[in-house]
Amino acid sequence: MELDALILSRLQFAFTIAFHIIFPSFTIGLASYLAVLEGLWLVTRNEAFKALYLFWVKVFAISFGMGVVSGVVLSYQLGTNWSVFSQVASPVIGPLLAFEVLTAFFLEASFLGVMLFGWKKVGPRLHFAATTLVAIGTLISAFWILSANSWMQHPTGFETLPDGTLRAADWWKVIFSPTFPERFAHMVLAAYLTTALVVGAASAWRILKRGADEAPCLGLRMAIGMFAIAAPLQLVVGDLSGKEVMRVQPAKLAAIEAFWETRTEQPFHIAAWPDRATEGNRFEISVPKLGSLITAGSAAAEVKGLKAFAPQDRPPVFIVFWSFRVMVGLGLLMIALGAWGGWLMWRTRGPEYSRPFLWAAVAMGPAGFVAVIAGWIVAEVGRQPYVIYGVLRTADAVSPVGPGQVSASLLAFMIIYAVVFSVGALYILRLIGEGPETPPEDADEPPGNPLAAGTKGVRA
Amino acid sequence: MSLDLPLIWAAIIATAVLLYVLLDGFDLGIGILFPFAASPAERDTMMDSIAPVWDGNETWLVLGGGGLFAAFPFAYSALMPALYLPVILMLLALILRGVAFEFRHHGRARGKAFWTGAFAGGSLVATLAQGLVLGGFIQGVTLKGRDFAGGPFDWLTPYTLLVAVGLVAGYVLLGATYLIWRTSGDLQVRARRWAWIAAAATAGLLAIVSVATLLVHPRIAERWGFVDGAFDLSALFPLLPIPLVGLVGLAVVVLGIRRAHHATSLGGAYLVFLSGYIGLAIGFFPYIVPYGMDFRAAANADNALGLMLVGVGILLPAVLGYTVWVYWLFRGKVGGDAGYH
Numbered sequence: 001m002e003l004d005a006l007i008l009s010r011l012q013f014a015f016t017i018a019f020h021i022i023f024p025s026f027t028i029g030l031a032s033y034l035a036v037l038e039g040l041w042l043v044t045r046n047e048a049f050k051a052l053y054l055f056w057v058k059v060f061a062i063s064f065g066m067g068v069v070s071g072v073v074l075s076y077q078l079g080t081n082w083s084v085f086s087q088v089a090s091p092v093i094g095p096l097l098a099f100e101v102l103t104a105f106f107l108e109a110s111f112l113g114v115m116l117f118g119w120k121k122v123g124p125r126l127h128f129a130a131t132t133l134v135a136i137g138t139l140i141s142a143f144w145i146l147s148a149n150s151w152m153q154h155p156t157g158f159e160t161l162p163d164g165t166l167r168a169a170d171w172w173k174v175i176f177s178p179t180f181p182e183r184f185a186h187m188v189l190a191a192y193l194t195t196a197l198v199v200g201a202a203s204a205w206r207i208l209k210r211g212a213d214e215a216p217c218l219g220l221r222m223a224i225g226m227f228a229i230a231a232p233l234q235l236v237v238g239d240l241s242g243k244e245v246m247r248v249q250p251a252k253l254a255a256i257e258a259f260w261e262t263r264t265e266q267p268f269h270i271a272a273w274p275d276r277a278t279e280g281n282r283f284e285i286s287v288p289k290l291g292s293l294i295t296a297g298s299a300a301a302e303v304k305g306l307k308a309f310a311p312q313d314r315p316p317v318f319i320v321f322w323s324f325r326v327m328v329g330l331g332l333l334m335i336a337l338g339a340w341g342g343w344l345m346w347r348t349r350g351p352e353y354s355r356p357f358l359w360a361a362v363a364m365g366p367a368g369f370v371a372v373i374a375g376w377i378v379a380e381v382g383r384q385p386y387v388i389y390g391v392l393r394t395a396d397a398v399s400p401v402g403p404g405q406v407s408a409s410l411l412a413f414m415i416i417y418a419v420v421f422s423v424g425a426l427y428i429l430r431l432i433g434e435g436p437e438t439p440p441e442d443a444d445e446p447p448g449n450p451l452a453a454g455t456k457g458v459r460a
Numbered sequence: 461m462s463l464d465l466p467l468i469w470a471a472i473i474a475t476a477v478l479l480y481v482l483l484d485g486f487d488l489g490i491g492i493l494f495p496f497a498a499s500p501a502e503r504d505t506m507m508d509s510i511a512p513v514w515d516g517n518e519t520w521l522v523l524g525g526g527g528l529f530a531a532f533p534f535a536y537s538a539l540m541p542a543l544y545l546p547v548i549l550m551l552l553a554l555i556l557r558g559v560a561f562e563f564r565h566h567g568r569a570r571g572k573a574f575w576t577g578a579f580a581g582g583s584l585v586a587t588l589a590q591g592l593v594l595g596g597f598i599q600g601v602t603l604k605g606r607d608f609a610g611g612p613f614d615w616l617t618p619y620t621l622l623v624a625v626g627l628v629a630g631y632v633l634l635g636a637t638y639l640i641w642r643t644s645g646d647l648q649v650r651a652r653r654w655a656w657i658a659a660a661a662t663a664g665l666l667a668i669v670s671v672a673t674l675l676v677h678p679r680i681a682e683r684w685g686f687v688d689g690a691f692d693l694s695a696l697f698p699l700l701p702i703p704l705v706g707l708v709g710l711a712v713v714v715l716g717i718r719r720a721h722h723a724t725s726l727g728g729a730y731l732v733f734l735s736g737y738i739g740l741a742i743g744f745f746p747y748i749v750p751y752g753m754d755f756r757a758a759a760n761a762d763n764a765l766g767l768m769l770v771g772v773g774i775l776l777p778a779v780l781g782y783t784v785w786v787y788w789l790f791r792g793k794v795g796g797d798a799g800y801h
Contacts, residue, residue: 061562062562062563062566065515065558065559065561065562066559068515068518068558069554069555069558069559070555071522072518072521072522072525072551072554072555073551073555075522075525075526075529076525076540076547076551078529078536078540079525079528079529079536079537079539079540079541080540080541080544080547080548083536083537083538083540083541083607083608084537086529086533086536086537086540087533087534087537087606090529090530090533090536090760090764091533091760091761091764092764094529094530094531094533094760094764094768095530095764095767095768095771097526097529097530098523098526098527098529098530098531098768098771098772099768099771099775100526101519101522101523101526101527102523102771102772102775102776102779103771103775105519105522105523106516106519106523106779106782106783107779107782108515109515109516109518109519110515110516110779110782110783110786111782111786112515113511113512113513113515113516113786113790114512114786114789116511116512117511117512117790118512118789118790121789121790122789165761167761167763168761168763168764168767171767399537399540399541399544399608400541400607400608400609401541401544401612402612404612405544405545405612408545409544409545409548412548412552413548413552416552416555416556417555420555420556420559423559423563423567423571424559424563427562427563427566427567430566431566
């Protein structure tokens with residue numbers, strides 16, 4: 001394949017946004033978790049909650065910083081690499097992105113300062129308010145981004161003027177496009193699960209290495225509670241979202257399931273090797289009739305296959321098919337982990353005494369990140385060849401820049417992100433390895449103040 | 461009565477960019493001054509003085525980019541490809557310096573040294589890149605219709621390099637005067653010395669950039685009444701308050717440095733920046749992609765601008781309100797205030 005500016009820009013966007021989404025999907029959940037911890041500490045005055053807050057706020061500070069700087073890139077990259085997209089989409093989704101900055105980013109950034117450095121400047125209640133505002137800010141941000149993305153997946157509430165430009169006709173239908181509610185719920189649940197998996201893994205690791213102290217046991221039980229509720233709920237929400245995909249993006253659904261023929265009694269492919277060249281699956285392991293049942297609710301239902309669409313209108317199949325299976329497979333493992341942990345909590349002395357469970361929780365620590373990225377690959381690659389579904393093709397959306405510039409920037413992003421990511425991951429894992437400290441003697445010690453951490457380390 | 465929405469939005473975006481420059485300017489300036497600190501402890505104090513606010517400061521840059529996308533999509537879609545490499549360079553540099561705030565405190569010996577360097581280097585490169593963007597913008601962008609049609613290195617000229625160096629001096633002045641306000645003792649003494657040097661450099665470079673800007677495009681020269689090698693005083697006179705504000709600002713800077721008086725020198729530096737900002741804007745207004753697309757041609761649909769104006773009317777006062785509150789909360793000397801730790 002020739003490396004032109006289009007494919008390089010697509011690679012760059014995929015790389016930078018996949019890198020970015022790692023951090024919001026963690027910090028959306030972590031901010032809410034911190035607000036809950038601080039609230040519980042204020043109500044119960046149980047120092048274990050405070051120890052957990054002081055520990056996780058340090059992890060939050062690192063992750064949030066990486067999310068901020070990798071997010072700034074995206075607000076400029078739409079112009080540097082996707083200028084035609086910007087011209088076409090801005091009349092409709094421009095306000096949504098502007099509102100994200102005004103309602104979410106400023107809120108998060110300003111109150112993050114209070115959250116990290118204001119412990120002594122404001123009282124505990126105001127500090128709790130700051131933590132809560134940061135948490136609300138992360139959810140507002142997710143609201144606008146999912147709103148804009150849902151519109152791009154299934155544009156509604158707009159009209160096309162004679163000169164080909166778009167205009168919003170009904171802002172309500174733009175902001176709350178039909179697929180938005182399910183997709184927003186799906187993403188927020190995914191963020192909460194991702195955070196719970198990390199908290200569960202860190203707590204389990206701590207218990208395995210240093211014994212069952214109060215704080216890690218509390219963290220582990222809170223994480224299990226989240227798995228037990230959110231993981232099954234996510235299956236339901238994900239299924240609703242899938243039904244919407246079948247309704248508004250049948251080609252994406254056909255790619256997800258590697259359906260080629262349009263027929264009733266579609267089989268469900270557990271595994272397959274879809275091949276666009278031969279318009280079929282090179283091999284498949286399938287359950288008869290189950291495909292129609294899962295996707296359409298009845299084995300007798302007719303479900304469209306990829307051949308119903310012209311070859312140039314079909315999304316890539318292999319990556320969509322497998323990403324979907326990775327996402328769902330991990331989701332099922334999360335449900336299993338929640339059920340296992342819940343059973344241990346109700347029927348035994350507790351999950352902290354089951355080493356197999358603790359190791360399983362550690363192993364599942366990164367599962368949320370993998371599932372989030374796999375899910376976004378399904379959503380974004382499955383929408384191809386369109387960037388605004390049915391309106392603008394990705395190939396027509398690219399900027400008038402040369403491949404030289406884009407390859408230079410892509411290479412630079414890869415190098416810098418590799419350094420930043422590996423160092424950030426190292427510092428977070430190192431913190432998690434150390435675990436939460438026993439409740440500090442000085443109850444006024446500021447949470448997450450890097451100065452406090454810095455004085456213990458080496459100065460440079 | 462119908463509102464002139466594109467004009468209002470041009471004012472909003474211009475204000476956002478100005479606020480970005482004034483606020484993140486001292487952040488970046490402090491980063492550039494990092495290598496000149498006397499000790500690691502001084503560097504910690506310098507960083508602590510901006511740690512609670514840098515993220516909010518940088519958000520104005522996101523509003524500048526996101527706002528341009530939303531309010532003037534045709535300017536956004538022409539300028540970003542035109543300034544591709546310096547914009548990407550700025551973003552990469554901002555990443556390195558942004559993560560350094562946290563990473564520096566988690567690194568051990570080598571890691572900490574690396575992120576100290578990354579904070580300083582990232583701040584310097586981000587500033588230079590912003591200067592190249594500014595210079596590339598003022599000297600003009602080649603358009604075909606509403607799209608960029610120039611080459612990948614159009615932004616690299618002696619003029620843009622001059623602007624970039626000038627911006628470094630200016631940001632260092634903001635950083636040094638901010639430190640005079642927020643620190644005490646030896647570091648404040650050092651900050652005053654940095655401020656003297658930066659003030660002299662800023663004054664000199666601003667004068668050179670001003671002259672060079674007159675020569676970079678005939679339209680700017682005409683606007684300032686500089687035609688055929690002579691000034692037309694009737695055009696120049698109404699604009700004289702602009703450089704005068706800059707001179708007053710410099711005097712306030714000098715006064716503030718001599719007395720090490722709170723934020724006086726920072727306020728003076730802000731006047732200098734305001735003067736430079738308006739002075740440059742006079743040259744290219746009403747163009748938003750100099751000198752081929754004015755802000756009306758670049759504007760988004762009226763219904764989008766109208767919706768956003770309602771949002772901004774409600775939200776921006778709140779944003780400004782809590783931003784001021786956060787600054788007020790963290791006022792006072794860093795390190796001298798026992799409550800900070």
